[in-house]
Amino acid sequence: MESTYNRKWAILLVAGIATTVTGIIAYRKYKTQIMNLVDMTKLALVGRTINKIIVHCTATRPSQACTVELIDKWHRERGFDCIGYHYVIYRDGSVHEGRPLSKVGAHCTGQNSDSIGISYCVGVAEDGKTPQDNRTDAQKQALKQLIKELRQAYGDIPVYGHRDFANKACPSFDAKKEYN
Numbered sequence: 001m002e003s004t005y006n007r008k009w010a011i012l013l014v015a016g017i018a019t020t021v022t023g024i025i026a027y028r029k030y031k032t033q034i035m036n037l038v039d040m041t042k043l044a045l046v047g048r049t050i051n052k053i054i055v056h057c058t059a060t061r062p063s064q065a066c067t068v069e070l071i072d073k074w075h076r077e078r079g080f081d082c083i084g085y086h087y088v089i090y091r092d093g094s095v096h097e098g099r100p101l102s103k104v105g106a107h108c109t110g111q112n113s114d115s116i117g118i119s120y121c122v123g124v125a126e127d128g129k130t131p132q133d134n135r136t137d138a139q140k141q142a143l144k145q146l147i148k149e150l151r152q153a154y155g156d157i158p159v160y161g162h163r164d165f166a167n168k169a170c171p172s173f174d175a176k177k178e179y180n
């Protein structure tokens, strides 16, 4: 009698744990789907027309540090008033704000006024110059998600790579093909 009773409770306990775990997994999946990388309220206040997204790579070596702060420093040294890109995606897939979206970027000659510039870290081989699409899976996912969210704010705007407007390899893959 007592053992039947215990078994009932054991079954209930296992069922309870299984339900909780399933629930947590489902919730996390849902959270990932609605994950907002960008602050939608900020997007509504840019004060300029956004017609396109242009993807870049930082062209830093894989072993080299790549942060918004460093890029900001390098771009200032080149005479810009701050980092030229609006977003930078690190190797771990984290998305970092660069220049405020309200400010016209400094990333693609002739295309800055109505665009958003996104750069992912690296994009070249260790020699520092051979173009290489060495995006991590996390970066690919983050880039896709960021583009999706920007399109939620600005409509189905086209995505280009820097190389579509300049005689450059940047961003070392065909962004136009991948995101349109």
Ligand SMILES: [Zn+2]
Residues within 6 Å of the ligand: 055, 056, 057, 107, 162, 170, 171
């Ligand atoms: Zn570029």
